[in-house]
Structures are given as C-alpha cells and as structure tokens.
Amino acid sequence: MVTHLFMQAKTLQQIFLWPALIAVLSSAGLIAALLYDDTRELVSDMAVALPILIAAYHYWLKPARQRAHKSTLKKTYLEQNATR
Amino acid sequence: MLSNSSIRRWAWVHKWSSLVCTVFMLLLCLTGLPLIFHHEIGDFLGNHIATPEIDHRGPMASMDALLAAAKARQPGMVPLYMYREDDEPLQWVVSMAKTTTADSGFKQVVLDARTAQVLGEPPVEEGFMYIMFKLHVDLFAGLPGMLFLGLMGFLLVIAIISGVVLYAPFMRKLPFGEVRHARGEKLKRLDIHNLLGIVTLSWFFVVGATGVINAWSDLLVKYWQFDQMSQMIAPYKNLPPPTHFASLQQSLDVAQKTEPEMQLGFIAFPGTAYTSQHHYGIFMRGDTPLTKRLFKPVLVDAQHATLTDSRPLPWYLVALLVSQPLHFGDYGGTTLKWIWAVLDILSIIVLWTGLKLWWRKRHQYVPDVNTRILLSEAY
Known part of the structure; x- marks a missing residue:
C-alpha cells in the first residue's frame, strides 16, 4: 500500500536528531577515554566506534534487509497469484 | 530552514574551503594511518630495543652514571633530552646532537635504567616511518610547513561546519542514513558523503581542531619561553x-x-x-x-x-598537552587505535567522494533555465 508518494519535508529537529545523538555520544566517548583507563574504557571505545557501526548498518545491513523483504513480498505475491 | 541565498553562500564556503584543503587532508589522512600504529610498526621492523632480563637487586643506576654512559657512547655530542617510553619503564633514552640548537643530526642512546648499560641506538631521521612523520607534521619544510598544514586544518574545520549546515537542506526529504543505491552513481556518492560526513562529525572535528592546535606547538613553546621562562630565570x-x-x-x-x-x-x-x-x-x-x-x-x-x-x-600549554592524545588516538588501548584507523579511512572516503562530486559536476554542461527556455525554441 502506498501511503505517500513523496516524503514529507522534515523539520530541523527531525533532521538533526540522529546526528546530534551520535555526535554527543561519540564526543563523550572521546573524553571519557581520556579520563578513565579501566573497565570503563570498553564503554568509551564503544561510544567512539558508534559512527562506524551506524554507517555500516545503513550502508550494508539495511539495504540487504530491504532487498530480502522485497523478495519475500514478491514470492508471496507470485504464490497467491499462481492459483488464479 | 535556510533561505535560498544563504544556502548558496554556505555552499560556496563549503566548496572552496574543502577544495583548497582536500589534497592536503588526503595526504594527512594517509600518512596519519601508519602513524597511529607507529609503536607496533617500530616493533615489527625490529627497531624496538628490548630490556634484557637480568636478576637485579638494589637501587637503579644514578642519573649521572646514565648520562656518562650516553656521553661515552657519543663523544663530542651534547645531551638534549632524557625521557622514558611508556612501555619500557626500565629504559632511559638520551637524545643528543652536536649542539643544543641543532635541528638535524640527532642521535638516541637507549640505556638500561638499572645498570646504566647502553642497550642500543635506534635509527633516527630515516626510514619509512620518518618520511610519514615529516610529511604529516611539516612537509619537510620546518615551521612554515607546520603552520601551512595548520592553516589547511583550519579550512577543514570550516568545511566541516559548513557541511553540517548544508546537511539540512540535503536531508529535508530523506530519512536519516538513506543511501540511494539504485538511483545512479551521483546520488549514491552524495548519500555516502552525507552519511559518513555526519556520523564521523565529532571525531573528524576533534582530530582536525587538535591538529590545528598541534601545528602551533613550536610557537607556543617559544611564547612560553618569552612569557614565563624569562621571568623565572631573570x-x-x-x-x-x-x-x-x-x-x-x-x-x-x-x-x-x-x-x-x-x-x-x-x-x-x-x-x-x-x-x-x-x-x-x-x-x-x-x-x-x-x-x-x-x-x-x-x-x-x-x-x-x-x-x-x-x-x-x-593554559595554552595545558590546552596543547590535552589536545595531543585526542589527535594521536594513543590514549586508550589497541582497540581505540583500530577504531581510530577505521574512522580515518571513513574520513578519506568523505574527502574522496566530496572531491569526486565536484569533479564530475565540472564536466556536466547544464545550461541555466533562461538559456534552456531559449534553446527549446530551436526545436
């Protein structure tokens, strides 16, 4: 079902919600790693690595999942129409 | 939302600030990559001098004995600095030169802190890592080279800020992180540039800005001499x-x-x-x-x-010293170094896609609207 042909224009808040969150978390990680060097290091490393994980998700994982989703849609469509 | 004229102004700022610095930033990102691992690469190349395992009881060797041993190894040279590497607490390194004001011809003597024995002399001012280091710091051009790269870093910071401003109009009708894989090379490249640019924003900004501060390090130390040292030694x-x-x-x-x-x-x-x-x-x-x-x-x-x-x-030297680890990425463990390396590569992709977007656009002949209307009369 098509709900809309064009995406509604986003507000500035919507545009910068994710970028701001990532920026705050990764800078917090950069500074935390400077202040602590024990087990908390793992947490700060994760925060600094966050941009990499998010970029990898959007570049590889999400399109792959969408493709998989599309092909199952196509399959069910063909199955449903095979009996006609 | 930005008005059309301010979008045009920010686009101009983004285009020119990045175009001027991109080639140098690519060089800095590429030479910086091995520098992240300079310690590991030094070990791998066999430049690392190991501390011998000996049964040592009693006090450490006196500093005078260490210094004498270094001077005996390099007669005719004067000591400049004496320091310890983090990972070799039982070694002292004495760097030496012909005079205290020399800017080349350095030697390093590594000593055993327990016995004052000379352990070796690592190669200085030669090899692959030295070339990477010089290209990264001053392009083999001394202080002017350092300040020039500092200026390029400043342009990078401007390019990052203007890029964030332009991110909004580009993303007005796109969900966050969307990469349009199937809509042609140009849109895909643009989306990758925007996605990687916005997620690596903090890191690239911090590394760029601290790099600019580091470019001033020699001048800051000189200013400290003039500002504080002169009072202390009046x-x-x-x-x-x-x-x-x-x-x-x-x-x-x-x-x-x-x-x-x-x-x-x-x-x-x-x-x-x-x-x-x-x-x-x-x-x-x-x-x-x-x-x-x-x-x-x-x-x-x-x-x-x-x-x-x-x-x-x-405060200015405190700022310099705190900014250094944030630039080098050497303040965490090995994990942080690898993260640094991957983020460095992502930044290279941002620079490269940006450059290519501009290059491709140069080759597109798009007549403006008025000309198009006129031209449509022709057929």
Missing part, C-alpha cells in the same frame, strides 16, 4: 653560560623534593627549548591518565643543583 639574565655542571642526580632529588607527589616525566638539558642555558629543566608529572600528560617544570640551577623556580604550565 636573575641569570647577564651571566655567561656555565662551563661546569652539577650532578644530575642531585638536581633530580631537588626537583623530587619540590614536588613530592609527582614523578619524573622528562629532563631538558641546559640550552634546549624547554629550559634555559643555566638550568636543568626537570618536568614532573602526575600518574592518572589525564595528569600524566600535564607536566610541571622545575628549574634547577645546573651549576649548583639548587632550586630556582617552579610554576604550573600556563
């Missing part, structure tokens, strides 16, 4: 340089007594940039991850081994 102003030197170990003990809570960071020998002609500059440091980078200079009269002055570093 009584020595018109004295001739000393010809005989007091015991280094005694001088060190004086410094330790002045700052009992701190430990020795490094020693600057008389005549070098971090001290005066009349003093051992003994730099004490703390031992937490942050304070171990914040030195406190203790100036000890090199002729009499007596305390002259000690005052904390001014």
Whole structure:
C-alpha cells in the first residue's frame, strides 16, 4: 500500500536528531577515554566506534534487509497469484 | 530552514574551503594511518630495543652514571633530552646532537635504567616511518610547513561546519542514513558523503581542531619561553653560560623534593627549548591518565643543583598537552587505535567522494533555465 508518494519535508529537529545523538555520544566517548583507563574504557571505545557501526548498518545491513523483504513480498505475491 | 541565498553562500564556503584543503587532508589522512600504529610498526621492523632480563637487586643506576654512559657512547655530542617510553619503564633514552640548537643530526642512546648499560641506538631521521612523520607534521619544510598544514586544518574545520549546515537542506526529504543505491552513481556518492560526513562529525572535528592546535606547538613553546621562562630565570639574565655542571642526580632529588607527589616525566638539558642555558629543566608529572600528560617544570640551577623556580604550565600549554592524545588516538588501548584507523579511512572516503562530486559536476554542461527556455525554441 502506498501511503505517500513523496516524503514529507522534515523539520530541523527531525533532521538533526540522529546526528546530534551520535555526535554527543561519540564526543563523550572521546573524553571519557581520556579520563578513565579501566573497565570503563570498553564503554568509551564503544561510544567512539558508534559512527562506524551506524554507517555500516545503513550502508550494508539495511539495504540487504530491504532487498530480502522485497523478495519475500514478491514470492508471496507470485504464490497467491499462481492459483488464479 | 535556510533561505535560498544563504544556502548558496554556505555552499560556496563549503566548496572552496574543502577544495583548497582536500589534497592536503588526503595526504594527512594517509600518512596519519601508519602513524597511529607507529609503536607496533617500530616493533615489527625490529627497531624496538628490548630490556634484557637480568636478576637485579638494589637501587637503579644514578642519573649521572646514565648520562656518562650516553656521553661515552657519543663523544663530542651534547645531551638534549632524557625521557622514558611508556612501555619500557626500565629504559632511559638520551637524545643528543652536536649542539643544543641543532635541528638535524640527532642521535638516541637507549640505556638500561638499572645498570646504566647502553642497550642500543635506534635509527633516527630515516626510514619509512620518518618520511610519514615529516610529511604529516611539516612537509619537510620546518615551521612554515607546520603552520601551512595548520592553516589547511583550519579550512577543514570550516568545511566541516559548513557541511553540517548544508546537511539540512540535503536531508529535508530523506530519512536519516538513506543511501540511494539504485538511483545512479551521483546520488549514491552524495548519500555516502552525507552519511559518513555526519556520523564521523565529532571525531573528524576533534582530530582536525587538535591538529590545528598541534601545528602551533613550536610557537607556543617559544611564547612560553618569552612569557614565563624569562621571568623565572631573570636573575641569570647577564651571566655567561656555565662551563661546569652539577650532578644530575642531585638536581633530580631537588626537583623530587619540590614536588613530592609527582614523578619524573622528562629532563631538558641546559640550552634546549624547554629550559634555559643555566638550568636543568626537570618536568614532573602526575600518574592518572589525564595528569600524566600535564607536566610541571622545575628549574634547577645546573651549576649548583639548587632550586630556582617552579610554576604550573600556563593554559595554552595545558590546552596543547590535552589536545595531543585526542589527535594521536594513543590514549586508550589497541582497540581505540583500530577504531581510530577505521574512522580515518571513513574520513578519506568523505574527502574522496566530496572531491569526486565536484569533479564530475565540472564536466556536466547544464545550461541555466533562461538559456534552456531559449534553446527549446530551436526545436
């Protein structure tokens, strides 16, 4: 079902919600790693690595999942129409 | 939302600030990549000098014995600095040159801190890593090269800020992180540039800005000399340089007594940039991850081994010392270094896609609207 042909224009808040969150978390990680060097290091490393994980998700994982989703849609469509 | 005319202005700023600095930023990102792992690469190339395992009881060798051993190894040379690497607490390194003001011809003598035995002399000013280092720091052009790269870094910071402003109009009708894989090379490249640019924003900004601060390091130290050192050593102003030197170990003990809570960071020998002609500059440091980078200079009269002055570093050198680890990425473990490397590669992709977007656009002939309307009359 098509709900809309064009995406509604986003507000500035919507545009910068994710970028701001990532920026705050990764800078917090950069500074935390400077202040602590024990087990908390793992947490700060994760925060600094966050941009990499998010970029990898959007570049590889999400399109792959969408493709998989599309092909199952196509399959069910063909199955449903095979009996006609 | 931005008006059309301000979008055009920001686009102009983004285009030109990035175009001017991109080639140099690509060079800095590429040369920076091996520099992240300079320690590991040094070990791999066999430049690392190991500490022998010996059964040693009793005190460490005196600093005077260490210094004498270094001087015996390099006769005719004067010591410049004496310091320890983080991962080899049982070694002291003495860097030496013909004069204290030399800017090439350096030697390093590595000594066993327990026995004052010379362990070796690592190669200095040669090899792959040295070339990477010089290209990254000053393009083999000394202070002017450093300041030039600092200026390029400043343009990068402007390019990042203008890029964030332009991110909004580009993303108005796109969900966050969308990469349009199937809509042609150009849109895909644009989406990758925007996605990677916005997620690596903090890191690239921090590394860029701290790099700019580092480009000023030589001048900041010179200013410190002029600003604070000149006050600390005012009584020595018109004295001739000393010809005989007091015991280094005694001088060190004086410094330790002045700052009992701190430990020795490094020693600057008389005549070098971090001290005066009349003093051992003994730099004490703390031992937490942050304070171990914040030195406190203790100036000890090199002729009499007596305390002259000690005052904390001014804010601009604190800023420099705190900014350094944030640029090098050497303040966490190995994991952080790998993260640094991947983020560095992502930044290279941002620079490259940006450059290619501009390059491709140059080759597109798009007549403006008025011309198009006129041209449509022709057929």
